[in-house]
Amino acid sequence: MxxxxxxxxxxxxxxxxxxxxxxxxxxxxxxxxxxxxxxxxxxxxxxxxxxxxxxxxxxxxxxxxxxxxxxxxxxxxxxxxxxxxxxxxxxxxxxxxxxQAPPPKRGPWAVRAFGRVGRGVEDVWSEMVLSMAFLGRLLIAMGRAIVAPGKIRWPAWVSQMERAGLDALPIIAVTNFFIGAVIAFLGADLLTQFGAGVFAVQLIGVSVLREFAVVITAVLLAGRSASSFAAEIGSMRMNQEVDAMNVMGVDPFQALVIPRLAALLIMLPLLTFVAVLAGLFGGMLVTWSQLGLGPAFFIQRMYEDGTMFMHLMVGLSKAPVFAIVVAAIGCRQGMAVAGDVESLGRRVTAAVVQAIFAIIFLDAVFALIYLELGV
Missing domain, CATH: 3.30.750 (Transcription Regulator spoIIAA)
Structure with a gap:
């Protein structure tokens, strides 16, 4: 050469x-x-x-x-x-x-900035429209499942309940145990300064029963189940399995969305109750070790306080709503996946972020509603 x-x-x-x-x-x-x-x-x-x-x-x-x-x-x-x-x-x-076309000229920075804002607003509006369309199809599929229960895919329901519920039990119990312990540590340290350490029991009960158990459980399922739903359905979209279902006359919502929605709707209240027990147990151990308040005294204080059952019901009432939101967002993002891996990654990330944001937002809405109701 x-x-x-x-x-x-x-x-x-x-x-x-x-x-x-x-x-x-x-x-x-x-x-x-x-x-x-x-x-x-x-x-x-x-x-x-x-x-x-x-x-x-x-x-x-x-x-x-x-x-x-x-x-x-x-x-x-x-x-x-x-x-x-x-x-x-x-x-x-x-x-x-x-x-070859010449490269486009970059406009002034102000024009580019407003352009990014405009594209962001357009994307938000597009997401809202697609979400409403998904909600409409979901309601139709739920109506068909109620009218014709014989067509419900019970094995898929049980499988999703095991994966989204039972498999999440250890991490939910451990996380809420430590949340209850942290609340007890803070309450014992703060209330003891005022000679009111005994009220740490009420602090633990109200915070765990009313807020932390259901919110932490929902957030964990948002990171665990919503991302899983988006990834599974998104992979099926990439492999054109959803299109194959439509060709064969199988409703993808009946086969993919409804079982996941029903699984979370059934399992999240149960997981919330387990989280309540784990959080109270963590708080009880800390009050026992730090304040010398034994388990019998802890349980008695909880039993004698007549508002604890109401706080438990308030917390459990949020669970079905959180379950529907987490499952719907995960499935919605999975159904929106295009044919490339980058789209799959974006949708999985969006599923987790939107689900967590929706949980926090709905929890604030519930707080305002119950505040107005005096509950």
Whole structure:
């Protein structure tokens, strides 16, 4: 292989009809160009090339043609008569460069900023419209399941209940145990300063029964089940399995969405009750070790406080709503996956973020409602 070289005829050099001749030597290929593309424009500055000397030219590919074109060389049609195959490569690259659209001009920063805001608003509106369409199809599928219970896929329900409920039991119990312990530590430390350490029991009971048990459980399921739903259904969308269901006459909502929704609707209240027990147990151990309040005293204080059952009902009343929201968001994002892995990653992330945001928002709404009701 010979490195790409060139030579430009000077006043006493080769001329063809008074035009400067550009002599190409060696291989003008991607591997042998070297620094020729950098030196050639400087050497040809102010020079009009009228012909080519291709006597010592070796291999010639699109990289060599591009180097000549980008150096500003404008060659006549008969310049490649000695090497017509190289002339065809040069003509092809020249046509592609000539037809290539110039890059769009960047507008002012203010215009770009408002453009990003506008696209964000459009995306939010599009998500709202698609979510309402998904909700409509979901309600239709639920109505069909209620009208024709014989068509319900009970094995799919049981399988999803096991995966979304029983498999999540350990992490939910452990997490709420430590949440109850942390609340007990804070309450014992703060209330003891005022000589009211005994009221740490009420603090633990109200916070765990009313808020932390159901919210922490729902958030854990948002990160665990919503992402799983989006990934599973999204993978089926990528593999065109959902399209195959439609072709075979199987309703994807009946086969994929309803079992997952029903599984969370049944299991989240049960998991919330387990979380309540775990949180109270964690708080009881801390009050026993820090304040010397034994389990019998802890249970008695909880039993004697007549509002504890009401707080438990308030917490459990949120569970079905959180379950529907988490399952619907996970399935909705899974159904929106396109045919690429990047779309799958975006939708799984969106499922988790939207589910957690919806849980926090709905919890605040519930707090305002129960506050107005005096519950």
């Amino acid at each position: 010979a490195r790409a070289q060139f030579d430009v005829g000077e006043e006493g050099g080769d001329r063809e009809g008074g035009s400067t001749v550009l002599a190409l030597r060696g291989d003008w290929s991607a591997t042998e160009l070297g620094d020729a593309p950098r030196r050639l424009p400087r050497r040809l500055e102010g020079v009009q090339v009228g012909g080519l000397d291709l006597t010592d030219l070796g291999r010639f590919d699109t990289a060599g043609a591009l180097a000549l074109i980008q150096s500003g060389v404008h060659l006549p049609e008969d310049a490649w008569s000695d090497r017509p195959e190289a002339g065809r490569v040069y003509a092809m690259v020249e046509k592609l460069e000539r037809d």
